[in-house]
Amino acid sequence: MDVDVVVVGAGPTGLMLVGELGQAGMRTLLLERRPEPSEMAKAGGLAGQILQLLHYRGELDRFREASIGPEPVPRFPFGGLHLDFTQLEDSPMRAMLVPQPRLEGLLAERAIERGVEVRRGHEVVGLRQDDDAVTVGVCGPDGAYEVTAHFLVGCDGGHSRVRDLAGIPFPGTSFPEIERLASVTVPDSVTVLDDGGLDVRGVGKIPFGYTATERGVFACSGMGGTMGVYTAEVEATEYDDDVPMTVAELSGSVSRVLGIDLPLGEPLRMARFGYSARQADTYRGGRVFLAGDAAHLFPAGGVAVNAGMLDAANLAWKLAGSVQGWAPPGLLDTYSDERRTAAERTLLHTRAQVALRQGYGPGGDALRALFLELTADEQPLRRLGALMAGTDVGSAVSAAQPLVGTCATDRALHVDHEDPRFAGLLRNGRPVLLDLADHAGLRDLGSDWGGRVEVASATIDERPADALLILPDARIAWAATVDEPRQTALPALREALTTWFGAPST
Numbered sequence: 001m002d003v004d005v006v007v008v009g010a011g012p013t014g015l016m017l018v019g020e021l022g023q024a025g026m027r028t029l030l031l032e033r034r035p036e037p038s039e040m041a042k043a044g045g046l047a048g049q050i051l052q053l054l055h056y057r058g059e060l061d062r063f064r065e066a067s068i069g070p071e072p073v074p075r076f077p078f079g080g081l082h083l084d085f086t087q088l089e090d091s092p093m094r095a096m097l098v099p100q101p102r103l104e105g106l107l108a109e110r111a112i113e114r115g116v117e118v119r120r121g122h123e124v125v126g127l128r129q130d131d132d133a134v135t136v137g138v139c140g141p142d143g144a145y146e147v148t149a150h151f152l153v154g155c156d157g158g159h160s161r162v163r164d165l166a167g168i169p170f171p172g173t174s175f176p177e178i179e180r181l182a183s184v185t186v187p188d189s190v191t192v193l194d195d196g197g198l199d200v201r202g203v204g205k206i207p208f209g210y211t212a213t214e215r216g217v218f219a220c221s222g223m224g225g226t227m228g229v230y231t232a233e234v235e236a237t238e239y240d241d242d243v244p245m246t247v248a249e250l251s252g253s254v255s256r257v258l259g260i261d262l263p264l265g266e267p268l269r270m271a272r273f274g275y276s277a278r279q280a281d282t283y284r285g286g287r288v289f290l291a292g293d294a295a296h297l298f299p300a301g302g303v304a305v306n307a308g309m310l311d312a313a314n315l316a317w318k319l320a321g322s323v324q325g326w327a328p329p330g331l332l333d334t335y336s337d338e339r340r341t342a343a344e345r346t347l348l349h350t351r352a353q354v355a356l357r358q359g360y361g362p363g364g365d366a367l368r369a370l371f372l373e374l375t376a377d378e379q380p381l382r383r384l385g386a387l388m389a390g391t392d393v394g395s396a397v398s399a400a401q402p403l404v405g406t407c408a409t410d411r412a413l414h415v416d417h418e419d420p421r422f423a424g425l426l427r428n429g430r431p432v433l434l435d436l437a438d439h440a441g442l443r444d445l446g447s448d449w450g451g452r453v454e455v456a457s458a459t460i461d462e463r464p465a466d467a468l469l470i471l472p473d474a475r476i477a478w479a480a481t482v483d484e485p486r487q488t489a490l491p492a493l494r495e496a497l498t499t500w501f502g503a504p505s506t
């Protein structure tokens with residue numbers, strides 16, 4: 001076997017995955033067809049549960065230092081509206097502005113620190129697999145070659161070659177809507193108002209945020225010396241993704257949608273794209289897996305990077321367990337099941353955003369106004385925030401075990417430890433059995449899975465449970481309820497440890 005895992009594609013998903021695999025000690029090879037990192041302005045940053053997970057890995061400061069905007073981000077787009085999560089003290093939806101090229105650079109840095117080999121200019125062109133290995137056909141700068149590995153993961157984007165080679169269908173819908181997004185300098189004839197709106201000489205004031213018209217949606221936001229401009233309109237034109245959008249093209253779209261000539265300065269960032277709602281029928285074909293855009297496409301912005309990087313966190317430790325030989329049967333299949341369920345939740349709210357965004361005329365205006373009224377209340381906003389962040393997946397597995405399936409929240413712990421918060425426990429990306437009630441029997445049982453599961457003990461104010469079994473992606477796999485008798489807690493823990501981590505090592 002040349003390596004343990006080959007990952008295809010150095011976007012945010014592939015880079016997160018190789019970082020996690022490197023941390024788990026896997027011999028990991030990342031193959032990327034582009035000779036140089038992409039400078040394309042795509043995602044504006046990180047949002048949702050991935051921020052919490054990077055915090056748990058002790059990595060968040062690396063990204064925070066590169067952030068170009070305020071934190072928390074004041075307003076988050078949702079279906080042609082802006083939602084304000086800053087009103088929630090402990091908002092489930094958070095965001096950090098780190099433009100995608102910078103984000104990918106930092107993730108690559110993290111992966112290389114963990115011993116991952118990154119080959120750029122190497123395109124995957126074929127694969128075959130049998131019971132023992134997968135063999136990947138690669139076309140590199142010095143010609144064609146093959147690599148064998150235990151597993152291959154296609155993180156190679158929406159047009160995934162790996163998905164096609166594995167024969168995995170990708171059903172769904174592509175919308176005939178064209179989105180245009182730009183950041184330009186502010187020309188002399190435009191004044192940026194305090195609330196982010198624009199005052200245009202000879203035209204008048206244009207409010208901050210979205211304006212829906214009979215022809216589509218326009219949005220603007222002014223900040224400092226730049227203005228952000230967005231349009232969405234239904235168009236039959238087929239655009240070549242390799243031909244970049246020009247200022248003239250954007251200007252034409254603004255005048256069609258808004259009916260005005262908006263003066264635009266020098267372009268700083270320009271992007272044209274379309275939306276699709278698609279999901280692979282399965283994320284696994286034998287030794288081949290899909291993650292990120294290769295597995296799912298969502299018809300709204302701001303959520304795809306989160307979903308892809310969370311796919312990576314869910315998959316990495318399961319692949320490591322399989323390579324190391326302790327993974328129980330069926331563990332690898334939980335990846336496809338769990339992350340397809342998560343993507344269904346993301347498709348739910350992003351498809352709803354299409355309806356909100358495309359509701360033109362008085363009915364559409366009323367729908368958006370009503371939606372804004374509802375989300376002014378704390379509970380609906382909180383619920384929507386958890387949905388957008390990807391934290392509501394798997395919650396409420398049972399009323400008796402309300403914590404199981406939820407993501408562990410960061411809390412202060414009373415512990416003789418250098419990092420007295422929960423966050424410090426998941427730094428190594430390994431599962432943790434956390435004893436919160438000085439329960440030696442549970443700790444002893446956990447130590448039978450030594451080398452796979454870390455055992456820690458602490459006390460905590462307002463104890464949510466006597467003990468928690470936490471997976472590397474921060475989901476709670478098992479909990480002992482407060483004052484649960486050992487007669488039920490011990491067998492339940494044994495079952496959970498066996499389900500997730502196989503037979504005990506001792």
Ligand SMILES: Cc1cc2nc3c(=O)[nH]c(=O)nc-3n(C[C@H](O)[C@H](O)[C@H](O)COP(=O)(O)OP(=O)(O)OC[C@H]3O[C@@H](n4cnc5c(N)ncnc54)[C@H](O)[C@@H]3O)c2cc1C
Pocket residue numbers: 008009010011012013014031032033034038041042043044045100122123124125155156157158160161162181271272273291292293294301302303304305306308
């Ligand atoms: C204009 C725009 C704005 C966006 N804004 C946001 C946003 O604000 N928030 C958000 O979350 N998302 C946003 N997105 C979506 C986000 O950019 C993608 O979801 C994200 O890049 C997907 O990451 P990925 O790693 O799964 O795939 P990709 O980033 O597509 O990476 C796939 C990689 O695989 C490589 N590759 C492909 N085929 C092969 C092959 N055969 N061999 C080797 N390498 C191969 C490609 O070169 C590429 O580098 C935006 C997208 C666009 C276009």
